[in-house]
Amino acid sequence: MEIHHDAHGGRGRFASGGGEETAEMTYHMRGETVVVFDHTFVPPALRGRRLAEQLVAAGVEWAKAEGLRIVPQCSYVAALFQRRPDYRALQAEA
Template sequence: MSEFDIAREVEGSRGRYVIRQGGHEAELTYSISSPTMVIADHTGVPDALRGTGAGLALVERLVADARAEGFRIVPLCPFVNAQRRRHPDWADAFNV
């Protein structure tokens, strides 16, 4: 995993993972479709955090939580989907 401190925030059927660093926020947002299905819909990394691995760290955390909590990820977000394709060992966490 990464060296980032990643917070998980959930409000109703929406959630996000966020990295706060140097006054900047990188986030991965998702919708909770059901107790066993989460739709990853957006990943945003500000220019100040680009190239640091922040985006990948957010997806790694989502995959780890999916495995630990028994839900599957629908990778609607292009970045999450690209990372899924780069990591075939994550196939068990995705619903595609």
């Protein structure tokens, strides 16, 4: 599935799907150099496709390209950061 990035007013999301069948990871900015990944959601009909992991990967690539550090506030994102040393290198203090 294709992932879209929408951002406005210091908040944004990476999303896939549409309508009630939308998987998303939301974030908000903390200052100019830190992004907080605060929530992931995958509707039941889309589960089992590793969509949440793909959304986080898209967010990490975006943050890396923008020179941002990441706070993995969402429990899913935090668990993924624990498994991925390459992600932990971008982690900011909570």
